[in-house]
Amino acid sequence: MIKAVKNIVRQHEGKLTSALRLANGGHGLGRLPEARVPDATTTMVCGFCSTGCGLNVHLKDQRAVGMTPATEYPVNLGMACPKGWEALEVLKADDRATQPYLRKPSGKLEPVDWDRAMRTFVDEFKSIQAKHGPDSLAFISTGQIPTEEMAFLGSLAKFGMGIRHGDGNTRQCMATSVVAYKQAFGFDAPPYTYADFEASDVLVFIGANPCIAHPIMWERVLRNPNDPRIVVIDPRKTETAIAASNHLPINPKSDLTLLYAMARELIGQGLVDEEFVRSHTHDFDLFAAHLETFTLERAEEVSGIPADEIRRIAEMIGRGERVSFWWTMGVNQSYEGVRVAQAIINIALMTGNIGQPGTGANSITGQCNAMGSRLFSNTTNLLGGRDFTHESDRQTVADILNIDARRIPDQNGWAYDQIIEGIALDKIKGLWIIATNTVHSWINQKHARAMLDKLDFLVVQDMYHSTETAAQADLVLPAAGWGEKEGTFINSERRIGPLKRVAAPPGQAMADFHIFKLVAHYWGCDELFSEWNDPADVFESLRELSRNQPCDFTGIGGYEMLDQNGGIQWPYRSESGDDAQERRLFEDGRFYHADGKARFCFDQPKPMPEPPDMKYPLVLLTGRGTASQWHTQTRTGKSAILRKLYPQSIYVEINHADGERFEIEHGKTIIVESRRHRIRAKSFLTNTVRPGQIFIPMHYETVNRLTRADFDPYSRQPSYKACAVAIRNVHYTDVDEEE
Ligand SMILES: Nc1nc2c(c(=O)[nH]1)N[C@H]1C(S)=C(S)[C@@H](COP(=O)(O)OP(=O)(O)OC[C@H]3O[C@@H](n4cnc5c(=O)[nH]c(N)nc54)[C@H](O)[C@@H]3O)O[C@H]1N2
Ligand SMILES: Nc1nc2c(c(=O)[nH]1)N[C@H]1C(S)=C(S)[C@@H](COP(=O)(O)OP(=O)(O)OC[C@H]3O[C@@H](n4cnc5c(=O)[nH]c(N)nc54)[C@H](O)[C@@H]3O)O[C@H]1N2
Ligand code: SF4
Ligand SMILES: [Mo]
DSSP: OOHHHHHHHHHHHHHHHHHHHHHTTTSOOSOOOOOOOOOSEEEEEOSSBTTOOEEEEEEETTEEEEEEEOSSOTTTTTOOOHHHHTTTGGGGOTTBOOSOEEEOTTSOEEEOOHHHHHHHHHHHHHHHHHHHOGGGEEEEEOSSSOHHHHHHHHHIIIIISOOOEEEEGGGGTTHHHHHHHHHHHSSOOOOOOTHHHHHOSEEEEESOOHHHHSHHHHHHHHTOTTOOEEEEEOSSOOHHHHHSSEEEOOOTTOHHHHHHHHHHHHHHTTOOOHHHHHHHEEOHHHHHHHGGGOOHHHHHHHHOOOHHHHHHHHHHHHHOSSEEEEEOHHHHSSTTHHHHHHHHHHHHHHTTOSSSTTOEEEEOOOBTTHHHHHHHSSSSSBTTTBOTTOHHHHHHHHHHHTSOGGGSOSSOOOOHHHHHHHHHTTOOOEEEEESOOHHHHSSSHHHHHHHHHHOSEEEEEESBTTSTTGGGOSEEEEBOOTTEEEEEEEOTTSEEEEEEEOSOOSTTOBOHHHHHHHHHHHHTOGGGGTTOSSHHHHHHHHHHHHTTSTTOOTTOOOHHHHHHHTOEESOOOTTTOOOOSOOOSOTTSOOSSTTSOEEOOOOOOOOOSSOOOSSSOEEEEEEOOOTTOOTTOTTGGGOHHHHTTSOSSOEEEEOHHHHHHTTOOTTOEEEEEOSSOEEEEEEEEOSSSOTTEEEEETTSGGGGGTOOOOBOTTTOOBOTTOEEEEEEEOOGGGTTSOO
């Protein structure tokens, strides 16, 4: 153990000790967290995307001095993208929140100590609850903190503080996949392992741009020795589409019709795996009947893809030996995303492409711990992928956590959009936002901003005090970030990987875990969590909570075991004794519904909620811009190296034909306008978007002023990727308008 690192840890714990002493009227509060100090080089998983690359952090003289991608880690095999390489740099920024800040009557946020911050938080929240009842408080959490912290937050808020409504930013991202899988498979379970990228002979990417959003997964595709066919279904000619063997530049939101036509064609050509369908699925006949009207001609008309091309691709899928389907936000972020995701699942099921190497209906997740959030955030699901409305589930959780089952709500809380609308309806008065930047990333931003303004009390817990959301807070709580705390993340292939503490959080900032501990104490519910003194304690509870669930990982002894194995994928049961490095689901053809069979789910396609018209003649697509930008840029914007790798100000990609049509030149500041707002952006004329469409990356603050709040009815995921807009040159009269 390195002495220097010990000091860092002590320093961190010193802060906690004094904060907890304060909390306890000057006395210590039971056992302090044990320090698990890494060696000179330690491996941990990256804190940006869901790929979950292993990074070797090298330590010297009291701090992490460098980092290299881990060559032995089964995910990335020695590779990392620019964000991973720069992960330590972004911790050092000047705008890190180093102490709590409270909004004073003057309107200014001013530094206060932890004691004052905690007293104010609890006083304000309790008085709101007393005055307006149990529906009046809510929290919004994240897919970017360790699972242990998520579980603590969800338990503290719902079982300890009596907060009924809580949701995560994963609603913006993964809710559609969650619902699609649950309905089809009986549990939210992406079935694949990354080795499948290398084992397919046909890979179909739908609404996914892994070259930019999951560069190391894409590297795995490039290692595929089978010279695979790669099909990309995306309205834009993305970096991934350019590398594909077939690009289908589909009209936005026409996926459902296209996929149904492909499924109909598979039946027509006799390419259905009838044995698999009969033994392992339900409702295929109903689905086949539903497909009757989805002719190739109809699909051509709706999607813009020639009938011949659709037939060719269906044949390629039907005749392929090992076909895998991969989807991301082009599918999930849609007003009919759940049914599109299920149309993909249906094709995998009817061709028997599931459970075998190189196959699968595979939703790629987004954030580093989206999968942890899906199982353990206690928002949509009760801990461990359970159901709040099931009494037996509540009792199991209560028994494991040793709490009174009546503390567990017997109803589902509101989704993100319902929480925002709850503010509009004067129901929600106090909100606690943890590790997400709502004011930038939520749909129809102007409304979201107004709603946060309307609250009686807004608490924002973030690494930086400068985020757009922190700027609206009444109280900012300074959080440690990745690299400054311990715990685990679950990556896209269900691999649980370790995090390490290799740097000290600045000033008075603390790990979210310790902030939750403090909140519990000031709220007066800390005895409920008296056994959780350290993330490792929570991990033990999580393991128990997973027992006999599809995500059972009772075989994982502890953090050391994760270290020794390069992370471990669930399921990993104690009795399994299996030491495979790759694990995929459904190898025995059994799904999680009681009868073991998967379901075909389908619906009629719906029209786009806001189609282009005379006034707003273009469709706005949004998404990831470069591999060096992360979301709202609070982190990646802090690295001088990353900043060199992407445009600093907002730009809009426009087809040359639309440039001519609207008399817009390349590289000029122009106006982009929707029914909600107008913004300025620099024009970028290109053939990567088609005429009638424009693209703006989500990383620039103003983009969501344009988007329109439509949601999938089953998943309540926002439809970020299609609304109607107009573009034009700046008029001199625009100068004084709000933009
Ligand atoms: N560099 C970087 N990487 C990231 C992130 C980041 O911010 N930066 N974020 C992470 C997160 S949280 C996520 S969720 C993932 C997202 O990863 P992706 O989903 O791959 O990224 P996006 O660019 O949001 O969307 C993918 C594609 O959907 C297409 N699309 C839009 N509308 C439609 C449609 O109607 N049909 C089809 N078929 N396609 C459509 C868009 O043109 C876009 O190219 O990335 C993760 N990785
Ligand atoms: N138009 C449009 N909008 C979109 C999308 C799109 O494609 N188009 N994509 C959507 C998707 S898929 C997603 S996932 C969301 C992402 O949207 P956000 O979640 O709002 O984006 P981030 O910038 O990742 O915000 C995370 C915040 O957590 C803070 N943070 C990081 N680590 C920690 C920590 O350990 N503790 C604490 N307390 N704070 C921490 C960061 O500083 C940052 O402020 O955006 C959505 N919005
Ligand atoms: S691909 Fe994702 S997990 Fe890997 S280094 Fe880049 S951001 Fe980190
Ligand atoms: Mo996401």
